[in-house]
Amino acid sequence: MRNSRLSIQKRLMIPILLLGMVAFVSNLLSVYHVSHVNAKAAQIVDDQMAGASALAKIRCNMLNIHKLALSHIVAADYNTMITIAAQIKEEEALLDDSLEQFGQYVAPEEEGVYKELSNDYTEFKHALVRLVCASADSKTQEAYAYANEEVAVFGSSAEQRIVTLDEAFTARTQEARQELSRVYLTSIVVTCITIAAGMMLVIAAISIILKNVVKPIKNMMQTLQGSSERINSVVGDVLGKTRTSSKSTKNLHSLMEALSAAIQKVAHNASKISDNASDVNEDVNDMVKECGEITSYASAMKVRASEMEQTALSNTEVIEAKASQILVELNEAIENSKSVDQVNTLTKEILSISVSTNLIALNASVEASRAGEAGKGFAVVAGEVRELADSCAKTATRIQEVNQVVTKAVSHLSKNAQDLIDYMNETILAQFQVFVYAGQQYKEDASYIGQEMEEFHQKSQHLRSSMEQIVASIKKITNAIDEGAGDISGVAGSTKSLVGNMADITDRMDVNKEIVEELREQTEIFANL
């Protein structure tokens, strides 16, 4: 057995070693050729291309400087000139760098042209300075003269050197490219030979492996595949049964969970009922208390109604007595006022007297005139008496007018007093009668409410004792349901654990099946050899 395994190892190693050697040699040759090609390409890029690029930059910089110099001449203000002068200096700095950089790529045979280019550039810069000075000094013609002569001459000369150098670089680049092509062809030939040798070795190695390795392994694998299929069949049966058990357990677990949920719902509802019953009990207590208070209030209301009735009665009597008294006094006063009429009588008498006096005075005057000179004095007295009589008559007439006004006022006063007494008897006393009646009705209503509230109070006390008994009973029911729900949850937990265990067994059986499948696939690889 040991000799056989060593033999297989050797048989496998020999072709692999041969292929490895061919690959190694082939790679060494490739690296050599690639480095050769790279060196040539680098030479082209570094020297020729970079040099050509630097040359292009020099040409571009000189062109820019020339353009800027012309812009400086045509600039219409100092600020623009200042900006352009600064740009020229920047371009000159770039050109200095490019020229220095280019110097690294110059071949010995091109040194002379390079120096000439540097000299042209130096003169070009000097001419530029003169141009810019003339331009800044508003000497436009002079500046144009510099632009067209010195700057143009040295610029063209430098351009010519650049063209010469560019041609030299192009020629060198061409040579380098041809060399690169030669190296490329050589490497292609060597690679083809290496590939041919490698192909021959591959064919030989395949033949050895088929004969000495693949065939024995294929036989061994066929045996292994048979065993694997049998194990797979057994595992499949066990897995089917386990899955059936697991399904049943899961159903059981679902049922237990549903039951537990229902019981918990019942317990929750019972708890709610208990809470509600307690609330109702409290409300009943409050109601009993409120009934007591309302009954007390009804009694007090009855007392106040009696008091109101008495007050109304006594007020009515007082007002009646007072009205009668006022009426008597008023009538008496009106009667007294009639004495004013006597003033008229007296006035008339005065008027009568005054007429008489007037007549007497007239007679006296007549007599006086008859008496002549002796009666003159008497005539004067008679005149005075007549005037007095006239005056009395006027005064009496005035008294009569005033008396008429007074009589009219007393009559009006008497009428108003009578209206007031009528109002008191007809309106105010009637209102007091209504008050008395309302007091009586109020007292009767209070008695009725007190009686009814007393009955309601007794019934609510009975309701309170009934509610207390209901609350106690509901609490007992809630406790019993809570205990039952706890037990059912415990059963559901156990069922869940059982479901988990069944699932675990199924998973492990799946793993067993996968292992068998993998084993079968692995052996199939060898079986297909």
Place this chain on the structure above:
Amino acid sequence: MKQIYETRSGRGYRRFGCVCAAAAVSTAVFFSGCGKPGEQKTQKQTQAEDETEPTKGAKKQAPVKLTVWGAEEDQELIGQLMESFQNEYKDEAKFQFTYSVQSESNCKNALFGDLEQAADVFAFADDQLHALAAAGAIDPIENADTIRTEHLATAVEAASVGDTMYAYPLTADNGYFMYYNQDYFTKEDVESLERMLEVAAEHGKYVAMDWSSAWYVYAFFGNTGMEVGLNEDGITNYCTWNQKKGAIKGVDVARSMLDIAKSPGFSSRTDAEFLQGVQDGSVIAGVSGVWNAVAIQDLWKEQMCAAKLPSFACAGQQVQMASFSGCKLIGVNAYSKEKAWAAKLAEWITNEQNQNLRFKLRGQGPSNKQAAASSQVQGSPAIAALLAQAEYSQLQRVGGKFWEPVETFAKNMAQQNASGEDLQKQLDRMAEQVTAR
């Protein structure tokens, strides 16, 4: 001293380019540590080894070569400043200074002649700032925030384009006012130009003013309601000096100038001729600036007085004479090989201590706030007159086309309209040329 006087009387600092260039030949070289004065007479710069920030322990390196351009009268002062600068930085570098005489008013032309070979540090009048910045001859200064706090606002404005500072303020006195000899004039006399001319005529003397320079001629137009100035492009001008309507018309000013020119007590003469007149006693008053303060003091002694410009009769009223004002600045050449050291030197020349020294030696008004506030500066009659005139002065901001037409017109006025041409036509032509693109 003459050099400066002539530039002031020139056409806005431009006319004397050739003269100044010739004067620049009188170059002095100052060596510190390794050189002797007069050893070298060339302005050419040699290649510096290091253009970046100066480093410590640079004694072993080659000397830092710096060329400075300044006024002829500044030669002694700059010599002292270079010496103190060398002492300040003796541990960091050795310097080889070259000082060349170059008029501040003509500095721009000299720089533009060969900018890359020009001075590292130079003094110039603020009206050249825009052109120098536009040519890239000067770059924005690095420590602008510090400089801005140390100097007077007008000087900072004069050294800036927009909000960017391009130079270091040196003086804030570039204006003009009236010098007079109090042997001849009372303080009341110098309030009216006509009265001054009467007094001078009575004594057979002159009141001098330079009408060959548009810089001074501005005095007659500045406060008349007519305007001249720089357009937003920074190059072209606007000018209403030929206006035909208003309380004062252009012709009114021209007539007033003719009246003044006819006065036997008036003499139009350049700054140099003015000093000559002071010297020979023929001139007893004149319009000039602080640069002549020391010279006039020497000649008139205690009799020298200075006051704001007087008023003059125009269109039936007395009009206060106006003036241009400006500053002198120190610039650093953007193409200097020793730019970092050049910037340090520029800052050194313009610091408080050295502006005090400048006032002491040259009588020039400092731009540094601390120096300007010193009792010596405040007590100077010339500075006091300049401050009194400041109310009627305007920062000189006119384009290059301003000078020549105005000078042509004013010269003809000084010659009592020798051409006989209609005054309005002359004014129209002048305004047209001033505002030309």
